[in-house]
Every structure is written in structure tokens, then in C-alpha cells.
Amino acid sequence: MNMKKRGKFIVFEGIDGSGKSTQVKKLAEYLKSKKDKTYTTFEPTSSPVGSILRNILTHRIKASEQTIAALFLADRLDHIQNEVNGILKMLDNGFHVICDRYYFSSYAYHVPHVSLDWVIEANSVAAKLLRPDINLYIDITVEESLRRIQANRATTDLFETKERITTVRKNYLEAFERLKHIEKIKIINGAQSVDAVFEEVKLAVEDLVF
Numbered sequence: 001m002n003m004k005k006r007g008k009f010i011v012f013e014g015i016d017g018s019g020k021s022t023q024v025k026k027l028a029e030y031l032k033s034k035k036d037k038t039y040t041t042f043e044p045t046s047s048p049v050g051s052i053l054r055n056i057l058t059h060r061i062k063a064s065e066q067t068i069a070a071l072f073l074a075d076r077l078d079h080i081q082n083e084v085n086g087i088l089k090m091l092d093n094g095f096h097v098i099c100d101r102y103y104f105s106s107y108a109y110h111v112p113h114v115s116l117d118w119v120i121e122a123n124s125v126a127a128k129l130l131r132p133d134i135n136l137y138i139d140i141t142v143e144e145s146l147r148r149i150q151a152n153r154a155t156t157d158l159f160e161t162k163e164r165i166t167t168v169r170k171n172y173l174e175a176f177e178r179l180k181h182i183e184k185i186k187i188i189n190g191a192q193s194v195d196a197v198f199e200e201v202k203l204a205v206e207d208l209v210f
Helices: 020-033 048-057 065-081 087-092 103-109 116-122 124-129 142-152 162-179 194-209
Strands: 009-013 038-042 096-100 134-139 185-189
Touching (some): 009 020, 009 103, 020 038, 020 134, 020 194, 065 087, 065 103, 065 116, 065 124, 087 096, 116 162, 134 162, 134 194, 162 185, 185 194
Parallel strands (some): 009 096, 009 134, 134 185
């Protein structure tokens, strides 16, 4: 009987400017070069709910912090379960799914405006549906984040201020410490060259996918 091998779910996390999106692309290219079926995705998604979130993050729509957190969760649940291109469907079809942001981003970005307990509890339904096989956190300093943002973007979004980025990085590390017993987390030094970071990424995922 021909049984499909389920794919692995690999998530990249990081504060803005960390370079995680570059690493998503590099890992996808690497896995494809090994003839592995690979699917890349991101949050917020390009779904209708994701589009609302993008409008909020770029100040086109105003919403409360709790509303934003709830919208991210709604977007995430559709992302997981969508019958056309949901993460579970892709994994079941043998694709390795590489995702740019997942629920640790919610833990990092919505606190302290919404309590960490509330965000973790709200996202428990997503965690029960699908935990990442590995969370790869590309770590850079707040100062480096701001330098990269200012160098690469004409506009900033709702979360891109020094105070906010400082809080987000702190929240990431706190959430990792709190959930380390149930989540597989690898923290990678993002201050290295792109290629050096990728060597660490490869080492972290090779045991999973090969």
C-alpha cells in the first residue's frame, strides 16, 4: 500500500528586520534542491481576514488590541484548516510547510496590551490542531532591527517603534521560556551573515526532514 509520508511544519519567527523571510526562501530552495515537496506560506495570510489585518497594521483601519489578536487567531485557524491550501492539507499531501510567523508571533506582539495568558489560551485551539515540528527564532538586537527597517522600508507598520520592538523581543524570549517543555525551539544568532545563519538553519532541520 502506498502511504504518503506526512510533511514537516517548520516555522520562522523573529522581530522585524531579523531576516527570517530571507531564510524562509533559502530553506525552501534548499529543500526543493533535495527533491523534497515544499510549500511556503506566511501570517497574516492573503485571505480576506488577513487582508483586514494588513489594513490595520498599516493604519488604514483602526481596531482594539484584543480585536487584532482575535483576528490573527481567526486568520490562523483558516490557515491551518482551509480545504484548498490549508497547512494540514499540505502536510497530509507530503509537503514540508515553511511558515513565516505563527502563534509565537501573537504571543510576542499582542502583549502587554493583551495578557500573555489570554493570548496563549485563545491560541490553544490552534496549538491543539497543529504544533510546529520546530520553531526557528532568528535573534537580533533591537538596534539592529531598527537599522534594517530604516534602511529597507519607506513606511513602518503599527509595531515598528523602538519601544514596541523592545517589548516584542522580550515577549518572545519569555514565551519561549514558558513553553519550552512543549515546543521545539531553536534560537539562532541573526547578527551573522545570511549564509552563516542559513548553515544553522540547515543543521536545525536536517534531522527532521532527512
